[in-house]
Amino acid sequence: MSRVLIRVLWLMLISGLSLQGCTPPKPVRLGAPIEGYSHTSAAINRFSVNRGGGPNISPYSGGGKQNCCASLPVKWHPGLTVVEWEKDPDPYASANWPPLGTDGYRAAYKLHAAKYTRHRAVVPVARYERLGVVNVHFLPCNQVAVTAGLMMPGTPKYPFHFPQKMQEPATCPES
Structure with missing residues (x-):
């Protein structure tokens, strides 16, 4: 082979190897949409999964409404997720209040x-x-279950098969 051809092949090999370092790495985590389900008589005013906010949820309802986004691993591995939420235990109380806009x-x-x-909950x-x-199921006794x-x-x-309407027990077990 000629020296010129060898040099060209050598430069192509080195260029190819150096360009390989320019390829962006595959992401380890991605943002996934968040959806919630309340299986109790309480409303979920707001909630978050790993600090990504989910929609508010009426009692005994959920699904169909998504917010963006919870950061989760692209490939599942054992680990924990943090869910935080605010609950309204009496969401229909306003039916007996004075007119809207008044003192x-x-x-x-x-x-x-x-x-x-x-x-x-972790x-x-x-x-x-x-x-x-990311589906978050709000259950009696302030328990949650998460799938993604x-x-x-x-x-x-689907990994969970909770009834849509679950009743709070008279006493909840200690966590």
Whole structure:
């Protein structure tokens, strides 16, 4: 082979190797949309997963409303996720308040909001094959369950099968 050809091949090899370092690495974590489900008579005023905010949820409802985003690993591995939320234990109390916009209404709201409770749980995320929507299930006794795969609630392979309406027990077990 000629010296010129050898030099060209050598330069191509070195250039190829140096360009390989310019390829961006695959992400380890991604932001995934967040959806919530309340299986109790309480409303979830706000919640977050790893500091990414989820939508508010009416009692005994959820799904269909997503916020962005919770940071989770692209590839599932054992670990914990932090869920924080604010709960309104009496979401229909305003039906008996004075008219909206009045001093009486503002006073009633202030008394009512003082009864909101705030919670924090560190929980595992159910195993997933591919990262998808982060579903947070709010359960009695301030328990939560989290999944983040591509399966939707109600499908056979979904990891949780909670009834939509669950009653709070008279006493909750100590955590």
